[in-house]
Amino acid sequence: xxxxxxxxxxxxxxxxxxxxxxxxxxxxxxxxxxxxxxxxxxxxxxxxxxxxxxxxxxxxxxxxxxxxxxxxxxxxxxxxxxxxxxxxxxxxxxxxxxxxxxxxxxxxxxxxxxxxxxxxxxxxxxxxxxxxxxxxxxxxxxxxxxxxxxxxxxxxxxxxxxxxxxxxxxxxxxxxxxxxxxxxxxxxxxxxxxxxxxxxxxxxxxxxxxxxxxxxxxxxxxxxxxxxxxxxxxxxxxxxxxxxxxxxxxxxxxxxxxxxxxxxxxxxxxxxxxxxxxxxxxxxxxxxxxxxxxxxxxxxxxxxxxxxxxxxxxxxxxxxxxxxxxxxxxxxxxxxxxxxxxxxxxxxxxxxxxx
Amino acid sequence: xxxxxxxxxxxxxxxxxxxxxxxxxxxxxxxxxxxxxxxxxxxxxxxxxxxxxxxxxxxxxxxxxxxxxxxxxxxxxxxxxxxxxxxxxxxxxxxxxxxxxxxxxxxxxxxxxxxxxxxxxxxxxxxxxxxxxxxxxxxxxxxxxxxxxxxxxxxxxxxxxxxxxxxxxxxxxxxxxxxxxxxxxxxxxxxxxxxxxxxxxxxxxxxxxxxxxxxxxxxxxxxxxxxxxxxxxxxxxxxxxxxxxxxxxxxxxxxxxxxxxxxxxxxxxxxxxxxxxxxxxxxxxxxxxxxxxxxxx
Numbered sequence: 001x002x003x004x005x006x007x008x009x010x011x012x013x014x015x016x017x018x019x020x021x022x023x024x025x026x027x028x029x030x031x032x033x034x035x036x037x038x039x040x041x042x043x044x045x046x047x048x049x050x051x052x053x054x055x056x057x058x059x060x061x062x063x064x065x066x067x068x069x070x071x072x073x074x075x076x077x078x079x080x081x082x083x084x085x086x087x088x089x090x091x092x093x094x095x096x097x098x099x100x101x102x103x104x105x106x107x108x109x110x111x112x113x114x115x116x117x118x119x120x121x122x123x124x125x126x127x128x129x130x131x132x133x134x135x136x137x138x139x140x141x142x143x144x145x146x147x148x149x150x151x152x153x154x155x156x157x158x159x160x161x162x163x164x165x166x167x168x169x170x171x172x173x174x175x176x177x178x179x180x181x182x183x184x185x186x187x188x189x190x191x192x193x194x195x196x197x198x199x200x201x202x203x204x205x206x207x208x209x210x211x212x213x214x215x216x217x218x219x220x221x222x223x224x225x226x227x228x229x230x231x232x233x234x235x236x237x238x239x240x241x242x243x244x245x246x247x248x249x250x251x252x253x254x255x256x257x258x259x260x261x262x263x264x265x266x267x268x269x270x271x272x273x274x275x276x277x278x279x280x281x282x283x284x285x286x287x288x289x290x291x292x293x294x295x296x297x298x299x300x301x302x303x304x305x306x307x308x309x310x311x312x313x314x315x316x317x318x319x320x321x322x323x324x325x326x327x328x329x330x331x332x333x334x335x336x337x338x339x340x341x342x343x344x345x346x347x348x349x350x351x352x353x354x355x
Numbered sequence: 356x357x358x359x360x361x362x363x364x365x366x367x368x369x370x371x372x373x374x375x376x377x378x379x380x381x382x383x384x385x386x387x388x389x390x391x392x393x394x395x396x397x398x399x400x401x402x403x404x405x406x407x408x409x410x411x412x413x414x415x416x417x418x419x420x421x422x423x424x425x426x427x428x429x430x431x432x433x434x435x436x437x438x439x440x441x442x443x444x445x446x447x448x449x450x451x452x453x454x455x456x457x458x459x460x461x462x463x464x465x466x467x468x469x470x471x472x473x474x475x476x477x478x479x480x481x482x483x484x485x486x487x488x489x490x491x492x493x494x495x496x497x498x499x500x501x502x503x504x505x506x507x508x509x510x511x512x513x514x515x516x517x518x519x520x521x522x523x524x525x526x527x528x529x530x531x532x533x534x535x536x537x538x539x540x541x542x543x544x545x546x547x548x549x550x551x552x553x554x555x556x557x558x559x560x561x562x563x564x565x566x567x568x569x570x571x572x573x574x575x576x577x578x579x580x581x582x583x584x585x586x587x588x589x590x591x592x593x594x595x596x597x598x599x600x601x602x603x604x605x606x607x608x609x610x611x612x613x614x615x616x617x618x619x620x621x622x623x624x625x626x627x628x629x630x631x632x633x634x635x636x637x638x639x640x641x642x643x644x645x646x647x648x649x650x651x652x
Contacts, residue, residue, distance in 0.1 A: 049550055069553040070562075082551035086569040095565070099556035147555065 001025075001046075001151060001183065006055030008041055015041040016052065017207035023151070028177050028184045030194035032231065033204035039187045042204075043153050046185065047076050059150055070099070075144035076153040079160070081136045083128040089115075089139050090124040096147040114146040117176065134165045141176075151183045158193065170196050191231045195219065203227045221262070222274060223354050234274040235320050236353075241265045248347065255315055258293050260350035272353045279349035280322035282311055284333060286342035293345040295320070299335050311335065313343060396622035404616040414623035430607065430624065437604040438631070440518075441586035444525045445533075448582045449575060451526065452533035456574075459534070460541035470538065473531050481528065485595050488524045489515060492596075516598030524592040529585050533578030540574025576639055584632050604628060 006019040016038045023029050031039040044050040046057060048069030057064045059073060075096065083092050093115060097107035115121045118138040128136060137157060144152055157173075158166045174197045177184045188194050194201050195215055202212045203226070211218055211227045222228035225236060239253035249265040251258050251273060258273060265271065286294045297315040304310075308323045320343060335341055396414055398406040420428030459469045476484060490496055492515035499511040514520060544567060552562035590605030597603070604624065611621030 047554060049553075068558075069550075070556050070558050074554075076551070076554045078547060078551060080547055082545070082547045084548060084551070084566060084569075085545075095552070095557075096555035099552075099561065143555065 001059045002057070003042075003046075004056045006042070006045065006052050006057065008038075008045065008050065008052045010041075014207050016045075019055070019207075019209060021202060021209065021212065023183060023185065025150075026181045026183055027199045028174065028186065028197060030186045030188055030198040030201045031204055032188055032191060032194040032201050034189055034230070036206075037204040038207040039189075039204050040155055043076070043155055043185065043187050046151070047074055047153055048072050073150040074153055075147050075149040076155065077137075077140045077144050077157045079155045079157065081128075081140040083136060083139055083143070085128050088125050088127060089120060089131070092128070092139055093124075093142045093146055095143065100147065110146055111142075114142045117145075117179070118142045118172075133161050134169065137161065137169065141173075145176075145180055145182060148180075149182060151185060154184060154186045156188055157186075159188075159190075166193070167196075173197060195231070201231070203231060205230075221351060225272060225274075225353050225355060228274040228351070228353060232276060233321065234276055235280075237273045237275070237318075238270065239273060240270050241267050243267060249352075251350075255295055255318060258345070258350055259347045260352060261347040262350065263352040265352060272355070274351045274353055275345055275349055277310070277321040278308070278323040278325075279346065280320065281344035281346075282313070282322050282324055282333070282335065283342050283344060284335075284339075286344050289344045292347060293350070295343040295345065297341055297343055299337050299339045299341055302335070302337060309334070311341075313341060315343065392622040393626060395619050396626055398619055400617060400619045404618060406619055414620045415627075417620060418623055418627060430604075433602055433607055434604045434624075434627070437587060440521065440525075440603060441583050444522060444529060444586040445579045445583040447522065447526045448530045448533040449579060452530045452578065453537055453571075453575065455530075456534045456537035457541050460538050473534050476528075477531065482591060482595075484528060485524050485592055488520065488527070488596055492520050492523070516596055516601070518597060518601050520596040521593050521601055521603075524596045525586050525589060528592065529582040532581040532585065533575075536574040536577040536581070537571060538574075540571040544570050576642075580635060580639055583635065587628060587632065 001023040003019055003021040003023075006016055007014070008016040019038075019042060031042060033039050041050060045052050046064075048064075048067065051065065064072060084095065087095070090111060093111045094107055097110060102110070112121065115124060118141050120135060120138045120142060123131070123135070128139070131139065140157065154173075158169055161169065170193055173184075177197075186194070186197065198215055200212065200214050201218045203210045203218060205226050211223045213221075218227065219231060222231065222234070228234040228236065237253050237255065237258065239251040239258065241249055242252050242257070243250040244265040244267050247261055249260045249263075251260065251265075251271060253273070260273065281289070283289075295315045297313040297320065299311055300314045300319060301312040302309055303312070306326065308325050311322045311324065313320045313322055322343060395406060397410045397412070399409055399411050399413070400406055418430045418434075420426050420431055455473075459466060459473070462469060491498055493499070494511035494513070494515075496514075498514060499508075502508045503511065548566045548570070549562050552566045553559075557565060588605050588608075590603065590609045593601050593603045593606055594609075608621050608624050608628075611617045611624065615621075
């Protein structure tokens with residue numbers, strides 16, 4: 001699926017400024033961004049509910065924009081589920097096949113298979129208002145995939161569910177996608193959800209795709225300030241590149257010299273560096289790490305999340321976040337507020353940003 | 356397990372003050388007179404419209420066509436015709452009112468104005484509205500003059516009095532009864548379901564049929580019932596627009612209570628009509644189940 005130079009304006013408000021996107025067959029792609037970033041508009045254009053002002057969309061080489069929504073090889077799982085309230089679960093699932101004039105026997109067979117897949121086969125005779133949120137979600141999913149679309153569009157389908165159910169369904173959705181092999185385009189504002197499920201993530205902001213890449217790429221090598229902070233969190237440090245030699249850059253910052261062994265630099269130009277909190281080591285003694293960046297600081301605050309200790313550490317006039325896994329062995333040290341500590345920042349964890 | 360206290364415990368005064376007047380009103384002015392009429396319909400009629408014992412089924416027999424002069428189902432045929440006319444009026448009201456209600460509900464900022472235009476005729480007396488149709492349909496009225504002016508007809512058409520005029524008058528009078536409940540149900544339509552239907556391969560027509568029609572059906576049923584029941588008892592419209600030939604059951608009842616001075620027979624016919632109305636309501640309640648009650652509320 002190809003999207004080129006897509007623009008869309010609502011009442012002089014630019015919803016999509018310029019979207020170029022290639023989506024591969026069978027992949028799980030997430031469109032990640034805050035509300036109002038244009039991700040739902042993009043989804044609705046693919047589904048056919050909106051027409052763009054400009055640009056092209058094609059699926060399997062076929063220009064999709066002139067095709068009305070009911071003839072497109074895509075199906076949508078709506079945020080509000082949009083189940084037909086006057087029909088049973090089974091009739092909801094059968095609706096698409098009925099519209100496609102699939103013979104009744106075959107349609108029933110396909111519906112049964114899909115309903116078993118998403119585990120709703122035990123309440124096919126119920127009406128939507130008799131279902132829980134999670135069950136409705138499964139019905140909406142079954143109703144869409146039973147049509148075997150080329151592309152399945154999911155618009156924050158787990159948004160209305162509680163955390164525990166959401167986490168369970170995230171895993172189920174991911175496994176389902178692998179099993180049926182349909183291309184999933186998944187819209188979400190939840191960065192964790194996107195990380196858990198996707199093959200690739202497109203991080204969106206104000207009508208543009210900031211960064212597109214595999215989950216690891218986008219997380220480990222964020223290109224912009226926005227991606228570095230929206231997807232997970234990052235410590236940002238401004239500086240000027242002093243030297244760049246043999247793949248290692250020395251950057252002058254307010255905290256002293258920092259070295260980075262990742263990305264490319266231009267000497268004598270300003271740069272913003274991003275460091276993920278969990279990549280920082282917190283030690284009382286850093287003498288064994290003299291080859292890495294070492295900063296000295298004072299523990300200002302500790303947030304205990306169970307999984308980790310999140311230290312807020314004052315280094316000169318800056319506060320650094322550093323997350324330390326809560327483990328019993330492996331040279332584990334625990335600190336208290338006011339302790340003097342050393343921050344060890346590996347050169348390969350210092351990522352340059354474009355802006 | 357202890358039994359929960361009934362919700363009205365210790366609130367007798369409040370309940371009496373709120374529900375009391377309504378119950379009193381309905382009992383005094385509806386239930387008691389109805390029971391009196393029911394009793395009348397089973398009593399023997401004597402001269403000068405006096406009634407007395409013994410109890411009799413004579414009036415119901417007359418309605419079914421058994422008279423002293425032999426079998427003549429004239430009243431049954433009038434009632435049958437009335438049912439057909441009321442049904443026809445309801446169908447026409449749906450055909451005209453449903454699209455209109457839909458249009459109004461979807462017309463954005465104009466909604467309130469259009470809805471007011473639908474309601475305004477109610478502020479005019481029913482008789483006056485019916486008389487207006489006499490003028491409109493008269494042989495020298497605007498309809499006939501218009502047709503002649505356009506050269507469609509040479510001679511004025513006999514539009515009035517006729518059964519057609521009765522239909523026109525009733526549909527005109529009752530169409531708001533259909534528009535208002537349908538409008539209310541169109542307002543409540545979940546339009547995301549239409550998108551969902553399109554997404555699943557339904558074109559506009561099928562999305563309408565499978566998604567919008569079921570969602571607006573409760574409003575249509577309520578509207579049809581209102582129109583049908585109103586049309587069933589109407590005697591003014593056929594009297595004014597139908598001429599002497601087009602007699603409906605409402606006219607027969609009115610005659611019995613008026614010039615014919617046969618109250619027991621009038622009561623008997625009224626109860627047959629009432630029986631049909633109750634049956635229609637029962638069928639509706641059964642078909643719509645609990646959902647219908649929600650709509651009525």
